[in-house]
Amino acid sequence: MSLALTASDWSAMFLHFLTLSLLSVGGAVTTAPEMHRYLVSERVWLTDAQFSSGMALAQAAPGPNVLFVGLLGWNVGLNQGGYGWALLGLTITLGGMLIPSSLLMYMTASWGHRNRELRAVRAFKQGMAPIVVGLMVATAWLLSSAHTDAQRDGPLWALTVVAALLVWRTRIHLLWLLAAGAVLGALGGV
Numbered sequence: 001m002s003l004a005l006t007a008s009d010w011s012a013m014f015l016h017f018l019t020l021s022l023l024s025v026g027g028a029v030t031t032a033p034e035m036h037r038y039l040v041s042e043r044v045w046l047t048d049a050q051f052s053s054g055m056a057l058a059q060a061a062p063g064p065n066v067l068f069v070g071l072l073g074w075n076v077g078l079n080q081g082g083y084g085w086a087l088l089g090l091t092i093t094l095g096g097m098l099i100p101s102s103l104l105m106y107m108t109a110s111w112g113h114r115n116r117e118l119r120a121v122r123a124f125k126q127g128m129a130p131i132v133v134g135l136m137v138a139t140a141w142l143l144s145s146a147h148t149d150a151q152r153d154g155p156l157w158a159l160t161v162v163a164a165l166l167v168w169r170t171r172i173h174l175l176w177l178l179a180a181g182a183v184l185g186a187l188g189g190v
Contacts, residue, residue: 003045003079010092013043013076017069017096022104028066028097029059035072045076070094155190 016038020031032055039046046054054075058068073093077086115121163177184190 001047001050001079002081003076005045005076005080009043010088013045013073013089014092014096017093018100021097021100024097024101028069032068035069039072039076045079046072050075050079066094066097069097159184159190 020028020034023034024031036048036051040048040051051072054071055068058071059065061067070090070093073089073091074086075089076093077084077089080086080089112121112125116125159181163181166172166177167174181190
């Protein structure tokens with residue numbers, strides 16, 4: 001597939017992904033159907049196979065699941081005519097998807113910090129604390145039950161409890177605990 005995108009096409013794609021960023025509650029993958037409609041059906045900048053394989057490849061790769069957005073832009077750029085265009089497509093789609101949500105989070109966090117004495121802000125933080133703790137416990141439970149076998153999961157549960165206590169009661173940096181867990185895993189301890 002060979003494309004001839006103009007500057008207005010690239011800016012339209014950037015604006016489209018800026019808009020999608022603000023609609024992506026639940027992650028970028030929730031806007032994938034709209035991306036497909038825009039890139040494949042409406043603009044015909046990607047084939048259905050390119051879109052599907054880009055999604056599958058990015059989801060299989062380690063890292064954040066938003067990577068598929070950059071890969072879609074990369075493929076549009078490759079269809080335009082080379083690696084320079086591919087880098088432009090990656091930058092436009094990924095930048096469009098990340099800039100609004102990042103700015104919104106930064107402004108919200110700054111506002112919350114400036115107004116931390118307001119009753120509503122304190123109530124929100126106090127109300128969110130048990131939810132965050134619950135999500136962390138659920139994640140720990142999920143990760144420490146990797147084998148679904150109580151005998152094999154025992155060391156994982158113990159490691160989870162020890163790591164949680166160390167985070168709670170000491171000032172050991174979390175990266176040291178992650179490194180220790182990686183060493184234990186590499187040595188077959190967990």
